[in-house]
Amino acid sequence: MHIAEGYLPPIQAAAWFAVSTPFVVHGSRALVQQVRRDPESKLLLGAAGAFTFVLSALKIPSVTGSCSHPTGTGLGAVLFRPPVMSVLGGIVLLFQAVLLAHGGLSTLGANIFSMAIVGPWVAYAVYALIRRLGGGLDVAVFAAAALGDLATYCVTSAQLALAFPDPATGFVGALVKFGGIFAVTQIPLAVSEGLLSVLVVRLLTRVSGDELRRLGVLRKPAVQA
Amino acid sequence: MFALDVAAHTGPWRSRHPGEKALLSLGLLACAVILPPWPGALLSGLAAAVLLVGPARVSPAVVLRAARVPLLFVATSTVPLVVTVHAPIRLSVNPAGFGTAAHTAGRSVAALTCLLLFSATTPLSEVLPRLQRLGVPAAVTEVAALTYRMLFLLVESVRAVREAQAARLGFRTWRTAYRSLAGQAGAIFVRAFSRARRLEEGLALRGYTGSLAVQVEARRMSPPFLVASGGLLVLIVAVTAAVVVGPQW
Structure with a gap:
């Protein structure tokens, strides 16, 4: 759910740039250091960015009868880790704004904060916690x-509520209004994205296990003595 | 291919320096966002629309198709602005909200038109190498340029996979649709990484040193274009100031 170009008041748009920067x-910095250590990883990062862009353009059927797009942030964070996702997500959001007019340049800071920062960090924290507690890969x-996905949607609703508080009940009332409107599509979409991500990881475990091991998603097999 | 990118690569402003087009379209965008919606955003949006379908010769059909999704967001997000929530949850129409809704939607539509002016006239492949001059690290611009180059191949791959799946009734039920979508995501992951690995091997054989800098076609800034763009922006600011401050004189 991208906030459209020019939708936020200028001061709030600038503030979200300051928060995301x-x-x-x-x-x-993490990306520059990684590229300095291993120049070849630049090509893999480019591939990861292109994968994230195309993943977010897949059309998944929604229970409301229409089609929606996954954010791709959860799967991206599990595969590539949140700090790299903040840069890759920023690049993808810039491309979506310029190539598709989804989101915008003035709202890029706000969209980066919800989709490239909060979404990936929440997703990765949940994934790491479940794996540490012994949960399976599918569940995580x-x-x-x-x-x-839900965290991204909640942050976007909060950003809109901060920009346009309700005249009677303030921020909380506005959060209920924006959250209520977008919940109809976003809650089923979050479940759909979860299911789709499980199917993708199952498929990749079968056909691209080495790549998942290289990314640290699958554990390397123990060396036989 | 993306319709806006095709327009940018084939339009009459293709050979103009990206800086000129950025000054004009992003200047108009700044006016649309920062100036009061009446008349600042209206004038900026109108100027961008006239430039888009006039000198830049972008098809109105391309503009309208690109604007569909953001306009849907604007329409949906404007509804809460005209409604008030009372405790416990009870909704009522707020007549004062219509002004805010009109201002916000107007500003957003005007800003979107300015963004489309930039997108439909400026190829990203010309913008990315120049971002380094604005202080963006070379590694980041090179990763962005690689992403840009690879995503066209991946979008084509997804389209081909999708058509093949549809021909095999892959979207007949929810179950098959999800399996097909996972297949698409898996295919692009495998293709993206295999392509990166092949690029890596090819570059290594050519003595890759870590730099992927490409030659950027040198373009000259056109002084008349810059002056006209600056003049248009000054005119919009002056008219807005006159309208906003005028009644108080």
Whole structure:
């Protein structure tokens, strides 16, 4: 759910740029260091960015009868880790704004915060917690993708509520209004994205296990003595 | 291919320096967002629309198709602005909200038109290498450029996989539709990484040193274009100031 170009008041749009900048700078530094250590990883990062863009353009059927797009942030965070996702997500959001007019340049800071920062961090935290507690890969991926999507939607609703508080009940009332309107499509979409991510990881475990091991999603097999 | 990118690569402004087009379209975008919606956003949006279908010769059908999704967001998000919530949850129409809704929707539509002016006239492949001059690290611009180049191949792959799945009744039921979608995502993951690996091997054989800098076609800024763009922006600011401050004189 991208906030459209020009929808936020200018001061709020600038404030969201200020909030997102440290995360993107931190992610960029991590990316620059990784590329310096291993120049070949630049090509893999480019592939990861293109994969994230195309993943977010897949049309998944929604229970409302229409089609929706996954955010791709949950699966992206599990595969590529949140700091890299803040940069890749920023690049993908910039491309979506310029190539498809989804989102915008003035609202890029707000969209980066919800989709490239909060979504991936929530997804990765959920994934890491479930794996540490001994949960299976399927459960962890489903929860990460679904909750990452929901977190993105909640933050976008909060951003809109901050920009346009309700005259009678303020921020809370506005959050109920925006959340209520988008919940109709976003809650089923979060479940759909969770299911889709599980199917994708199952498929990749079968056909691209080495790549998943390289990314740290699958554990390397123990060396036989 | 993306319709806006095709328009940018084939339009009459293709050979103009990206900086000129950025000054004009992003300047108009800044006016649409920062100036009061009446008349600042209206004038900026109108100017962008006239430039889009006039000198930039972008088909109105392309503009309208690209604007569909963001306009749907604007329409949906404007509804809460005209409704008030009372505790416990009870909704009523707020007549004062119509002004805010009109201002917000007007500003957003005007800003969207300015964004479309930039997107439909400026190829991203020309913008990305120049971002380095604005302080973006080379590694980030190179990753972005690689992403840009690969995504066309992946979008084509997804389209081909989707058509093949549809021909095999892959979207007949929910169950088959989800399996087909997972197949699409899996296919693009495998293709993206196999392509990256092949690129890696090819570059290694050519003595890859870590830099993927490509030659950017040198373009000259056109002083008349810059002056006209600056003049248009100053005119919009001056008219807006006159209308907003005027009644108080």
